[in-house]
Amino acid sequence: MNHGFYLWMSYGATAIAIAIEIATLAARRARARRMIEEERDLEAQD
Amino acid sequence: MNWFYFSSPSTFYRLAGRLSPWFFALAAILTAVGLYYGFVVAPTDAQQGEVYRVIFIHVPAAWMSMFIYFVMAAYSAASLTFNTRLGAMMARALAPTGALFTFVALWTGAFWGRPTWGTYWAWDARMTSELVLLFLYFGFIALANAFEDPRRGDRAAALLALIGLVNLPIIYFSVHWWNTLHQGSTVKLTGTSMHVAMLTGMLLMVFAFWMYSIGAALTRVRSIILERERRARWARSL
DSSP states (O other), X not given: OOOHHHHHHHHHHXXXXXXXXXXXXXXXXXXXXXXXXXXXXXXXHO | OOGGXXXXXXXXXXXXXXXXXXXXXXXXXXXXXXXXXXXXXXXXXXXXBGGGGGHHHHHHHHHHHHHHHHHHHHHHHHHHHHOOHHHHHHHHHHHHHHHHHHHHHHHHHHHHHHHHHSOSOOOOHHHHHHHHHHHHHHHHHHHHTSOSSHHHHHHHHHHHHHHHTTHHHHHHHHHHHSOOSSOOOSEETTEEOSOHXXXXXXXXXXXXXXXXXXXXXXXXXXXXXXXXXXTSHHHHTO
């Protein structure tokens, strides 16, 4: 019996899920940095 | 060493920034070695054939799903009891990674179950209680973000995390309490019947997932700290 499909679906989905999490971590970090930049700009305007 | 020094978000932010790359690096190394053991060193299973190699991600993911929930609940309890800001932030940072590993455990379990049991899914006690765990993670994340005041969200989500803690022993003991399709524990404190190469590969992947979880949680908590402390002088001076 060929088990390649089940192994690929398991390992492939895990790799994709972890890649998505790492991408969302990076995106959230970038958003948080932008928020800090906005606060800095507001402070400079004051 | 004064541990309370690191309970301040500003000092923990810097500590987390220094530590997280090391945890990710360790996770990558352990994954490489673990997969080498899993696919090259470990022999083919006499009964299940090659498909048993799903265990090298299924079992570590399932263990991490429960362990992360326990740690998340502990941080929630600390935040409720001592009103610590960082505890609530850590609980929030852990939840998505816990949900990810719960999803991976369920998904890989389905793709292991089909060739071995003949079905992707059964409403068996172990699988159903693990699915409940996924819903608990989703509920925690939704509740934490449902309030405009993040501190109220922290408290509501912390309560849910503590109530949901009852599900962990149900998951663990489900294979003993009920007659389930899912097999019982192969690895016990008293020993295991697994081949040493299989066990080594699996434990290496457990440590790899563990290191990844810490790295991901530390990275996420840094963003959460910045979002909440963005008006603080230390954050603006970064």
